[in-house]
Amino acid sequence: MEQRLLNKQILLGVTGGIAAYKSADLVRRLREVGAEVRVVMTEKAKEFITPLTMQAVSGNPVHDDLFDVHAEAAMGHIELARWADMVLVAPATADFIARLVGGEANDLLTTLCLATPAVIVVAPAMNQGMWKNTLTQDNVQALHQKKVHVFGPAEGNQACGDVGPGRMLEPTELVTRVCDVFATGRLAGRRVLITAGPTREMMDPVRYISNASSGKMGYALAVAAQEAGAVVTLVSGPVHLAKPSHVKTIDVVSAEDMFAAVMHEIENCDIFLSVAAVADYRCKKVATQKIKKESETLLVELERNPDIVAEVAKLKKKPYVIGFAAETENLLVNAKTKMQQKKLDMVVANQVGQADVGFDSDDNAATVLWDVGQKEFARMSKQKLARELVELIASKL
Numbered sequence: 301m302e303q304r305l306l307n308k309q310i311l312l313g314v315t316g317g318i319a320a321y322k323s324a325d326l327v328r329r330l331r332e333v334g335a336e337v338r339v340v341m342t343e344k345a346k347e348f349i350t351p352l353t354m355q356a357v358s359g360n361p362v363h364d365d366l367f368d369v370h371a372e373a374a375m376g377h378i379e380l381a382r383w384a385d386m387v388l389v390a391p392a393t394a395d396f397i398a399r400l401v402g403g404e405a406n407d408l409l410t411t412l413c414l415a416t417p418a419v420i421v422v423a424p425a426m427n428q429g430m431w432k433n434t435l436t437q438d439n440v441q442a443l444h445q446k447k448v449h450v451f452g453p454a455e456g457n458q459a460c461g462d463v464g465p466g467r468m469l470e471p472t473e474l475v476t477r478v479c480d481v482f483a484t485g486r487l488a489g490r491r492v493l494i495t496a497g498p499t500r501e502m503m504d505p506v507r508y509i510s511n512a513s514s515g516k517m518g519y520a521l522a523v524a525a526q527e528a529g530a531v532v533t534l535v536s537g538p539v540h541l542a543k544p545s546h547v548k549t550i551d552v553v554s555a556e557d558m559f560a561a562v563m564h565e566i567e568n569c570d571i572f573l574s575v576a577a578v579a580d581y582r583c584k585k586v587a588t589q590k591i592k593k594e595s596e597t598l599l600v601e602l603e604r605n606p607d608i609v610a611e612v613a614k615l616k617k618k619p620y621v622i623g624f625a626a627e628t629e630n631l632l633v634n635a636k637t638k639m640q641q642k643k644l645d646m647v648v649a650n651q652v653g654q655a656d657v658g659f660d661s662d663d664n665a666a667t668v669l670w671d672v673g674q675k676e677f678a679r680m681s682k683q684k685l686a687r688e689l690v691e692l693i694a695s696k697l
């Protein structure tokens with residue numbers, strides 16, 4: 301199955317309507333396409349479906365109480381609000397919609413909706429008379445104005461015996477619409493080439509010089525660019541990550557291999573993102589047999605590798621070139637110097653040498669610099685940062 305929601309974190313809010321019985325199937329289908337799902341239930345929702353069912357299908361504990369000390373100790377409500385890439389409320393009752401529009405925070409779900417920076421989607425489900433009521437319609441209009449997505453409702457037979465609009469959309473339809481929200485289309489038709497991961501510079505058949513790049517940042521950018529509609533090629537050093545779907549991935553080992561692959565693929569590219577931690581030097585001589593432990597010291601002579609991003613920036617028909625600067629000190633000054641020396645259009649400066657951001661971590665923080673401006677990105681998941689960067693790059697093209 302196509303993993304269209306791979307790495308997406310969805311907070312599913314379940315409110316108290318008969319359609320709540322479909323929420324378990326919705327969780328299953330969201331997970332089938334790669335999403336991680338956490339469930340928040342209102343008190344009334346628990347009358348229709350048990351938290352145990354939702355825990356079993358989501359694989360995560362269910363959240364239902366704003367003032368639960370144990371839940372707060374594990375993942376507090378603000379943390380949960382930040383964790384989500386999307387808050388999806390399905391089913392959303394007329395009462396919940398009214399409370400959301402009113403900006404209330406009188407239970408866990410409404411509090412999360414107020415606190416989250418994520419996109420909010422509601423899938424209304426209610427009696428057709430309640431749906432048609434002008435009070436509900438005014439509330440739905442207010443949601444549209446607040447950029448809350450409203451999916452549905454569908455028309456048809458209702459649990460109460462009425463016929464008309466008010467049925468929650470089927471889980472398959474909801475999943476398709478959720479996927480479409482993430483596919484922003486900002487890079488539709490653009491060709492993007494990305495390097496990711498480390499390179500390995502062999503000393504002998506079994507030893508090499510390398511670094512701690514995991515490839516997570518570059519792979520996240522490949523996924524984000526693909527979701528934004530770009531045709532993406534990823535040139536990857538040796539990493540332990542699953543290949544992103546719908547992305548042409550070329551595996552390489554050394555900086556010279558990476559250089560050759562990039563130069564082969566660069567023609568007609570609109571954007572080049574140089575995320576790889578490329579070794580600046582390689583061994584001048586690579587021993588054909590394993591080096592023996594014969595002397596107390598061993599001198600290895602190194603020579604310069606090609607600077608891939610600088611070579612791309614020199615091309616006559618050059619794409620928009622974005623480099624990364626991995627710095628342990630003087631982040632912005634060094635990043636600016638790299639941008640000027642390598643003639644980059646944009647540089648993403650990130651602090652490395654710390655445990656929680658940079659190399660091999662799940663999160664990153666960055667300051668992006670370009671000729672006339674800069675933008676800060678506080679610490680967030682690499683997936684989220686990748687989507688923000690894609691948005692920024694798209695706005696500069």
Ligand code: PMT
Pocket residue numbers: 496497512513514515516517518555574575576577578579580605606607608609610622623624625626627638650652658659660661
């Ligand atoms: O892979 P992760 O574990 O997710 O970690 C992500 C990261 C920290 C590796 C990434 O965010 C990052 O900072 N990548 C750039 C690492 C790096 O090599 O930085 P640098 O400051 O040494 O190089 C500056 C730029 O020149 C980079 O865009 C680099 O790709 C490029 N370069 C460097 C040397 C070289 N020979 N050729 C190049 O193209």
